[in-house]
Amino acid sequence: MAEQGKDNFRDTIGTLDKEGQRAWVFPKKPDGKWYEYRKYVSYVLLAFLFAAPFIKIRGNQFLMFNVLERRFNIFGFPFWPQDFHLFVIIMIIGVVFVILFTVAFGRLFCGWVCPQTIFMEMVFRRIEYWIDGDRGKQIRLSKMPWNKEKIKKRALKWTVFFIISFLIANVFLAYLIGSDQLIRYITEGPFKNLSTFISLLIFTGVFYFVFAWFREQVCIIVCPYGRLQGVLLDKKSIVVAYDHKRGEKEEGRAKFKKNEERATTGKGDCIDCSACVHVCPTGIDIRNGTQLECINCTACIDACDHMMEAVNLPKGLIRYASEDNIEKKEKFKFTPRLKGYTVVLGILTAVLIGMLFLRNDVEANILRLPGQLYEHKGEFIISNVYTFKLVNKTVNDIENVSFKLQSHKGTIKQVSEDHFTIDGQGLAQGTIFIEIDSRALSSDKDRVEIGIYSNDQLIETTTASFLGPRSFN
Ligand code: SF4
Ligand code: SF4
Numbered sequence: 144m145a146e147q148g149k150d151n152f153r154d155t156i157g158t159l160d161k162e163g164q165r166a167w168v169f170p171k172k173p174d175g176k177w178y179e180y181r182k183y184v185s186y187v188l189l190a191f192l193f194a195a196p197f198i199k200i201r202g203n204q205f206l207m208f209n210v211l212e213r214r215f216n217i218f219g220f221p222f223w224p225q226d227f228h229l230f231v232i233i234m235i236i237g238v239v240f241v242i243l244f245t246v247a248f249g250r251l252f253c254g255w256v257c258p259q260t261i262f263m264e265m266v267f268r269r270i271e272y273w274i275d276g277d278r279g280k281q282i283r284l285s286k287m288p289w290n291k292e293k294i295k296k297r298a299l300k301w302t303v304f305f306i307i308s309f310l311i312a313n314v315f316l317a318y319l320i321g322s323d324q325l326i327r328y329i330t331e332g333p334f335k336n337l338s339t340f341i342s343l344l345i346f347t348g349v350f351y352f353v354f355a356w357f358r359e360q361v362c363i364i365v366c367p368y369g370r371l372q373g374v375l376l377d378k379k380s381i382v383v384a385y386d387h388k389r390g391e392k393e394e395g396r397a398k399f400k401k402n403e404e405r406a407t408t409g410k411g412d413c414i415d416c417s418a419c420v421h422v423c424p425t426g427i428d429i430r431n432g433t434q435l436e437c438i439n440c441t442a443c444i445d446a447c448d449h450m451m452e453a454v455n456l457p458k459g460l461i462r463y464a465s466e467d468n469i470e471k472k473e474k475f476k477f478t479p480r481l482k483g484y485t486v487v488l489g490i491l492t493a494v495l496i497g498m499l500f501l502r503n504d505v506e507a508n509i510l511r512l513p514g515q516l517y518e519h520k521g522e523f524i525i526s527n528v529y530t531f532k533l534v535n536k537t538v539n540d541i542e543n544v545s546f547k548l549q550s551h552k553g554t555i556k557q558v559s560e561d562h563f564t565i566d567g568q569g570l571a572q573g574t575i576f577i578e579i580d581s582r583a584l585s586s587d588k589d590r591v592e593i594g595i596y597s598n599d600q601l602i603e604t605t606t607a608s609f610l611g612p613r614s615f616n
Contacts, residue, residue: 156363157426157436167285168359168426170268171278171418175445184255185265192258196317196325202538202567208318220499221536221568223506229498236491241368245375247484249382253369254439259353259361262311264424264440267304267354274300278421304355305347312346359425363436372435378466379480383439385419385430385461386412386469396430399454412460418450419443419461429461505541505565506534507595507605509575517610525581525611532572533595533603535565543598546575550592551609553579577609584611 160166198205200219207216215222215230222230244252253260274296275281287293316339317325333340353361362369376382389412390396396413399405405412413430420428422443425436429443447461467473509531518526535541542564546555558574565571577591588608595603 157428157434158359158363165360166426168424169278169281169285170424170426170442171421171446172272173422173440173442173445175448177441177445181255181441182265185261188256188258188261189265192261193314196314196322204321204323206318207321209320211320218499220502221538223534223536226502226506226536229502232498233495236495240488240491242375243484243488245368245372246377246380247481249376249380250369250372250437250439251381253362254383254441257438259366260438260440263354263358266307268424270303270307271300274303301355305351308350308354309343309347311350312343315346315350316343359436359438362438363425369435369438372433376433378470379478381463381465381468382433383429383437383441383444383461384433384464384466384469386459386464387430387432388469388472390430390460403454405454405456412451412456414450414454416450418446422446433466503603504535504537505595505603506536507593507603508532509593509605509607511608511610512574517612520578523580523582524578525584525609526576526578527609529575529577529607530572531575532570533565535567535569535571538567540567540569541565541597541602544571544602545596547594547596548577548579548591549594549604550606551579551583551589553577553583553591555593577607579609579611581611584609587611587613 155163158166158168195206196204198219203219203221204216205219207214209215213224217233241252271281275284284293284296313325313329320339328336328339391411391413392409394408394410396415397410399414399416405414419430420443422445423429424440424442425438427434427436429437444461444463448458451458451460509529512528512530515528518528520526531546533544543562544565545562546557548555554577556576556578558576563571563573577593579589579591588610590606591609592604592606594601595605
């Protein structure tokens with residue numbers, strides 16, 4: 144681990160040594176209240192992550208991101224290329240959400256929800272503790288020559304890592320191409336779908352590389368969200384923070400001497416035990432302040448609380464706190480600013496949910512045939528010709544589909560049959576004529592409203608322009 148001076152701040156990232164080489168982090172196994180909470184959260188999230196592509200709602204996969212075919216399912220709602228505007232709005236809401244959330248609550252997401260942290264800290268790291276042992280044993284093992292014990296442990300760990308990476312790659316593929324497709328490929332065997340199998344192995348390789356070797360570098364170097372922290376956090380943001388006022392006091396931190404009454408010495412409450420540093424999975428010293436590398440994993444809170452308990456000092460020297468909380472010694476308050484952000488986040492979430500529920504299962508586009516004017520049919524009847532495109536966004540067939548004019552008295556005639564079926568996730572297109580009595584028109588270019596019915600149930604309405612003569616009546 145990168146050696147850090149007591150009084151000097153670093154000028155390199157925490158996982159590089161003086162020669163610019165990777166300084167491998169051997170974090171001590173966390174243990175404590177927050178770690179327990181995070182374990183429970185991780186169980187729920189892992190179950191969700193693995194189950195989501197296999198859950199179906201009204202026949203639609205719960206979550207799917209089929210980039211190749213531009214088909215996305217979010218919470219069982221299918222999104223088509225026609226829904227791109229909605230998708231963009233969701234993305235914008237997502238970005239605003241992330242910004243507001245981060246300004247108020249710091250990197251809470253990184254420590255508790257991010258799949259990288261969940262897999263790294265709650266799956267791969269725990270397997271590593273199980274096979275290699277805790278920090279001390281891991282350091283010893285890494286320095287050991289390639290003897291029988293090391294070969295056995297490394298072979299076991301890398302095999303387990305590979306199997307889990309392969310599992311994750313399968314689930315990842317289920318998100319990308321759909322779980323039905325994946326199950327079909329698995330039952331048909333890899334050699335019938337060689338290109339998919341090769342993609343699967345490439346994904347496995349990427350996951351293996353990330354979790355077996357690249358690790359915390361993802362959060363420090365690659366993740367754009369992590370790099371945004373510098374501009375998003377302010378003095379009121381709640382982060383995992385070291386209470387430097389309490390930790391340093393007038394005389395600074397100092398090692399604890401047996402039977403010492405720290406409160407009467409003028410020394411800070413930090414006993415300089417380095418427990419918070421040894422436990423940190425990104426290899427930093429939180430006592431240097433909020434840093435880019437900190438993923439708010441809470442491991443240092445637990446480690447420090449144990450030390451405080453051991454020397455009979457109050458817990459919470461490292462805790463969730465804002466800079467203002469620490470500087471002004473104010474207790475955490477749900478400030479009007481935080482309340483405001485929470486309300487905005489609540490409204491955005493409600494808007495998003497509303498948008499999803501108000502969305503129709505059918506997308507209708509009816510356009511007047513370009514270059515065509517109206518046509519007289521008898522003394523007063525005016526006819527316009529249109530092309531229509533109906534997209535069925537559900538997986539079920541929509542049967543007995545017909546058109547009815549809603550806004551004007553008139554008729555809609557289809558060129559082919561009057562009633563038709565739109566296949567699940569399919570498209571129906573054709574030509575229709577709309578005929579309206581010119582005396583019912585209010586201008587030479589009226590907006591007409593057309594209802595799309597399935598079994599006489601209105602399933603969608605759309606509008607189109609209707610041309611008529613300049614002088615009517
Ligand atoms: S400083 Fe603490 S909260 Fe931040 S990454 Fe390290 S152990 Fe986790
Ligand atoms: S664990 Fe707490 S007492 Fe120990 S060095 Fe870190 S901040 Fe100081």
